[in-house]
Amino acid sequence: MMNEEKQKLRKQIAAQKKLYAEAQLSEWSSSLLQKLEDHPRFKRAQTVLLYHSLPDEVQTHKFIEKWEKSKRIVLPVIKGDELELRIYNGIRNLKPGCFGIGEPADGTLVEEQDIELAIIPGVAFDRQGNRLGRGKGYYDRTLYRLRHTYRIGICFGFQLLDKIPAESSDQKMNEVWTENGRVSETQYPL
Numbered sequence: 001m002m003n004e005e006k007q008k009l010r011k012q013i014a015a016q017k018k019l020y021a022e023a024q025l026s027e028w029s030s031s032l033l034q035k036l037e038d039h040p041r042f043k044r045a046q047t048v049l050l051y052h053s054l055p056d057e058v059q060t061h062k063f064i065e066k067w068e069k070s071k072r073i074v075l076p077v078i079k080g081d082e083l084e085l086r087i088y089n090g091i092r093n094l095k096p097g098c099f100g101i102g103e104p105a106d107g108t109l110v111e112e113q114d115i116e117l118a119i120i121p122g123v124a125f126d127r128q129g130n131r132l133g134r135g136k137g138y139y140d141r142t143l144y145r146l147r148h149t150y151r152i153g154i155c156f157g158f159q160l161l162d163k164i165p166a167e168s169s170d171q172k173m174n175e176v177w178t179e180n181g182r183v184s185e186t187q188y189p190l
Contacts, residue, residue, distance in 0.1 A: 005165045009132055013123050016158050017056045028156050028179035029059035035181045036119070041150050045116040047072040049085060049149070052094065052102035057121045058154045061102075064088060074110045076142065077103040083142045085110045118143065118151045120173065125153045129172040129186035130164040143171035150174050160184075 017025075036042055048071050053060040064073055068088055076083035078097050086107030088094075094102035120139060124132040131153050133139050143151060153173035160176065160183055176184035 002165045002167060006132060006135065009161070009164065010123050010135065013132075013159055014056075017156075020156075020158075022055070025056070025156065026059055029053075030062075031179040032058055032154060032177055032181075033060070033063045035179075036152070036154070036177055039152070041117050041152075045071065047074060047110065047114050047116050049074045049076070049115050049118040049120075049146070050088075051076060051119070051121050053121065054099075054101060058156065060119075065091065072110075074115060075102075075104055075107070076138070077107075078138065081136075081138075081141070083138050085112065085115065085142070112145055113148070115146060115149045118146055118149045120151055120153050122153050122155055122159070124159045124161050124164055125155050125173065125176040125184070126161050126164045127176065127184040128163070129153070129174065129176060129184060130166040130170060131173055132161075132164045137169070140169055140171045144169075147171075152177060154178075157183075 050060055050064055050073055052075055073088040074085050075088045077086050086104040087110055088104055089107050093105050095105045097103040122131040122133055151173045153176045155178060157178040157180055160178055175182055
């Protein structure tokens with residue numbers, strides 16, 4: 001039953017994304033990430049887990065390029081059922097992974113305890129910090145291992161829902177941000 005609810009929400013969000021032009025999503029992405037740059041945790045963090053965005057996600061490509069010289073940027077690489085966390089070492093060293101997502105081809109593996117901040121995509125989030133992913137569980141398994149890392153979920157405003165069905169294996173965010181800034185801060189324990 002819960003999986004059916006989650007699938008229905010994924011389809012609803014996918015339909016909503018099609019209502020917006022690429023230029024609009026890009027503008028919202030830029031606005032969100034500019035606000036996030038002022039976050040005290042982002043300012044302090046030396047090692048930040050990001051993601052190389054798909055076209056329908058908050059666009060992170062320029063953000064990664066902007067910050068790669070002053071922070072250690074970590075990107076996920078899909079290996080079987082898990083995500084390896086590798087240091088980003090430039091656009092030329094990215095290769096398309098199994099879902100067409102840019103992944104570091106030869107970046108150094110990062111010790112999980114070194115990641116101070118994780119900026120996480122999602123299909124949808126709610127104000128309680130719950131996240132709806134694409135359904136494969138990659139981020140939930142990774143975030144379980146990173147349970148001491150501060151987590152910020154990012155999405156477009158239309159992806160913020162009142163309530164997302166959540167299971168015990170689903171990993172919560174400490175905060176959720178949209179193009180309007182922080183919309184949720186939970187007391188999720190680290």
